[in-house]
Amino acid sequence: MTAEIISVGTELLLGNILNTNAQYLSRELADLGITVQRESTIGDNHGRLADFVNEAKSRCDLLVFTGGLGPTADDLTKETVAACFGDELAFDEAEWDKITGYFARTGRETAPNNRKQAMVPTRGHKIINNHGTAPGAWFEQDGHCAVLMPGVPHEMKAMWTESVRPLLMERQNCTLHSVTLRVLGGESDIEYKVRDLLENPNPTAAIYCKTGECEIRITARARSDEDGEKMCRAYAKKFYDMLGDAVYDEDVAGLEETVVHTLQEKGLTIATAESCTGGLIAQRLTSVSGSSEVFGYGFVTYWEQAKAKLVGVDPAVIEKYNVVSAPVAVQMALGAAKASGADIAVSVTGVAGPTGGDEVRPVGTVYLGAARDGVACVKKLFVSRPDRALVRARAAQAALELALRLAQGKVPAGTQALTAAQQSDDEALAALDEVFIR
Amino acid sequence: MTAEIISVGTELLLGNILNTNAQYLSRELADLGITVQRESTIGDNHGRLADFVNEAKSRCDLLVFTGGLGPTADDLTKETVAACFGDELAFDEAEWDKITGYFARTGRETAPNNRKQAMVPTRGHKIINNHGTAPGAWFEQDGHCAVLMPGVPHEMKAMWTESVRPLLMERQNCTLHSVTLRVLGGESDIEYKVRDLLENPNPTAAIYCKTGECEIRITARARSDEDGEKMCRAYAKKFYDMLGDAVYDEDVAGLEETVVHTLQEKGLTIATAESCTGGLIAQRLTSVSGSSEVFGYGFVTYWEQAKAKLVGVDPAVIEKYNVVSAPVAVQMALGAAKASGADIAVSVTGVAGPTGGDEVRPVGTVYLGAARDGVACVKKLFVSRPDRALVRARAAQAALELALRLAQGKVPAGTQALTAAQQSDDEALAALDEVFIR
Known part of the structure; x- marks a missing residue:
């Protein structure tokens, strides 16, 4: 089965809106085993739209439209496609009741042009819209179908x-x-490793x-959901x-969700001490519903004084090793755990740029700390593209990875460890600094 | 002049990549006064691409292509469009030197298929790529043009x-x-107010x-940049x-940038105390380069104990008024200012959802505080769509707006004020709570 996706709306052609619908539908149609041959965006112009529909109808089996179902004169997808598919539109009392009811609930009155939406x-059929006033539509002629959805x-x-995918699954006689899989690591690395598995x-x-990660989506078409699950x-x-424990979870929104769930399972809590990420890690953790079970305290210690006052970093250590250094990352992590009473704490200090870099610590240099049970491990990250947002995003991702490994009871790869007792021991700090600086 | 935008790449049709190029080019072409009539995405298929180019060439003056300029066999935009425009490709020594040089610098060797990119x-001409190995191309035939850029x-x-826009401006004999303008407020509100100005x-x-805001982009085409500026x-x-001080700035990336710049100008500093936003405000402030001049301390006080310990909220006040209340927002703001020594502090406490709401404080209820010179003002926000990310984003935006107004020395609209002395006065707190609760 072949398809085309058509987005209707002059505002899209002007670039006023980013078209995210097309990507969503592309993925969904691919899952259904339907080949998308072309995606198009057309303005709200009856003649051009009609020409397009007639062309596209001759090229493929299924036309998937979004947009142009509103009440204004500009919204003409339904009328135009109906005509191209030899169908006619009729007023639907049930839809009209829904529309008037919706307006009444929101304290407004319907205008005459709202009747258009009903x-x-x-010959085809309407598709119920449970989340707005514009119903969708399905047209069919000579084995070609068109489905119209809101923009x-x-x-x-x-x-x-709710409606279109089930209908298509029924027609394809399959379930999905x-x-x-969520996978940690450099993007092109992962893609290269698994490239042969992507051609199935x-x-x-x-x-x-x-x-800092990839999403690998596996989709099986099968006669039953049970078979589909087995195939997946x-x-x-x-x-x-192939990837080992770089695959950190399945069906989650991001690494922060896995960190929160792992902490919940293990009955652990976490705290953060952030300099260059400036609250990004705390923000990601708290974006997860239920994070308040595991996260209570976050310290954004942007200034040196804040590092000293809030998480007990020794100013002499900053003076001696620089604020962007392994010893400071260690003290931030241990200090955050202590100040909060959390089981685990992660810390970040780095040069996000675009200014502030030097030869020893160019923009993109970041030290990450992670403490548990009085031991802190530390890692250095270098982001070669001097892009502030990228450096911060990569640093937050790396810190969450450290948190996950500690929560799992593992020693994070590529880290050096120091105990709480050693954190005020000059020799130990100097040795630690030496590992990363050289 | 009319144009079409064509994105080439099977990975786009599979939904593996979100197409942001089309939106960017739509805006840019609109600025140039060029009408975009259609946007299309085509796969890496020679026959289908050639058919498409021939059709599109007959429909409009300018075809703008992105993608399909890489070294692999799949990358066939250049060959296909050249044939459709009656042009031929020739090997270019200078481009080849650039490619081999690039590979040498990154420690790799060129493969035979890399010659394709050179x-x-x-009859047309190449377009220099200063940021990658694939040069662009310009083709022209019978008054129709095609420009090819990387994906x-x-x-x-x-x-x-660097190249294409200047070339088009020269042809249109104009500068841009x-x-x-960045404008605070409800989106549909603003759009409705200014609708007549959008049709020029x-x-x-x-x-x-x-x-929580809109961007209004004004673009003038003129003979000289000076004239263009005057027109703008x-x-x-x-x-x-029409909009008054809802227009908060020009040509900035967001409200956080204006807040940071305003604080810099006035020589002021800011601190944050965040519960439901969980670090989002600190993260936005520190996303601005140079924010370390004005921001030193951020407190993410997710737990009640953290609110007490880090910013001195009285547990009895939480007990009496609820943690999501005006008195707590006031104490958080005053406490954050005191603990950090910052001139201004903002605070947020609320119910982001999806769980945790009740009748008095349904999901979406947020209290915002902002303190300066020992006076705190407080505001209530209610976000009716119970979407965790949306509630947090709207709350952070509202808190930054309070910060901006205080930095400007203004009293923020719709707020109630309390002095530091009153924050431990039972009657004053009860009266404040009463204003918002009823």
Whole structure:
């Protein structure tokens, strides 16, 4: 089965809105085994839209439209596609009741043009919109189908998952099962390692790269959900065999979610002491619902005085080793654990740029600390592209990785350790600094 | 002049990448007064691409391509478009030297297929890529033009601003001048107020909505940059007259930048005490380069004990008024200012959800505090969509707005004030709580 995705709206052609619908639908159609051959954005112009629909209809089996279902004169997707598919629209009392009810609840009155939204196909059928006033529509002629959904992303996604996807699965006589692996590491590295696994017809596997990690989505089409799950599990095993514990979780929104869940499972708590990330780690942890069970205290210690006052960093250590150094990262982590009473604490001190770098510590140099049970481990990160947002994002990601490993009871790879007793021992600090500085 | 934007790449049709290039080019072409009639995404398939180019060439004056300029067999935009425009490609020694030099610097060797990237138009011309190995290309036939740029966003944007836009300005015999106004407030509100100003041919004005604010971009096409600037200023004045001090700045990345710059100008410092935003405000402030001049201390006080320990909130006040209350927001702000010695402090306590709400404080209820010179003002925010990320984003935005107004020496609208002396006065706290609770 072949498809095209068509986004309708002059505001898209002007660049006023980023089109995220097309990417979402591309993934979803790929999951269904439907080949997307073209994606197009067309303005709110009846003639150009009609020409386009007639062309596209001859090229593929399924046209997936978003946008242009609103009440204004500009919104003409439904009328235009109906005509191209030899269908007619009729007024639908049930839809009209829904619209008037919605307006009444929000304290407004309907205008005459709102009746337009209550028009539905007579030969095709309407698609219920449970999250807005514009119903969707399905048209069909000579084996070609068109499905029309609203342009507002959350309404479109809901209509897709609640109505359109089930309809297409029924037609394809299959169910879908997906699992998403989250993988830590350099993006191109991972992609290169698993490249042969990305060329499979069923289950399919697709990779989406993010800062410091990748998402690998495995999707199986099967007769039953049980079969689909088995196929996914078997295929996921190939990735686990290849990537080991770089695969940190499945079906989560990000590393922060895994850290919070792991801490919850183990009954542990965490604190943060952030300089160059400036609150980004705390923000990511607290973005997870339920994080208040494991996170109570975050210290954003941007100034040297704040590092001393809030998490007990020794000013003499800053003076001797520089504020961006392994000894300071260690003292921040141990100090944050102590000041908060948390089981684990992570710390970051670095040069995010664009200014502030020097020869020994160019922009992108970051020291990360992580403490548990009176031992702190420390790691150095260098981000070669001197981009402030990137340096901070990579640093936060690396700190969360340290937190995860400590929560799992593992020694994080590539770190040096120091005990709380050693943190005020000149020789130990000097030796630690030496490891990273040379 | 009419144009179409064409993104080439099967990975886009699979949804593996979000297409941000199309939006960028849409805005840029609109600025140049060029009407974009259609945007398309095509896979790496010679036949389908050639068909498409022939169609599109007959429909408009300018075809703007991104992607498909790499060294692999899949990358065939240049060859295909050259054939459709009756041009031929020839090997370019200078480009080849650049490619081999780039590989040598990164310690790799070129493969035979890299020679493909050194092929350039013979009747058209190449476009220098200063940020990667793939040169762009310009083709022209019978008054129709095609411009080919790389798909990697930062390479494409650089090639566009350094080479393609100047070339198009020269052809249109004009220069461009832009100014972007940043406006606080509800998105649909602002759009409705200024709707008549958005329909102007030159300068054009476009609105882009974000969480809790909008961006209005004014662009003038003129013979000289001086004329363009005058036109922009005159048109901007209309927005200022209509929106007043809701327009908080021009040409900045966000409210955090204006807050940091205002504090720098006034020689003031700021601290944060965050509960429901969990570090988001500190993170936004420190995302601004130079923020260390004005921001030294951030407290993420997620637990009640942390509120007491780090910023001196009285546990009895939490007990009596609830942790999500105006008295607690006031004490957090005053306490953060005191603990940090900062001139200004902002605080947030609220219910971000999805759980934790009750009848008096449903999910989305947030109290914001802001202190300066021993006086704290407090404000209540309610976000009706119970979406954790949205509640936190709106709360952070509102807190930064309070910070800006205090830094400007203004009394923030819609707030109640309390002095440091009153913060431990039962009657004053009860009266304050009463204002918001009823």
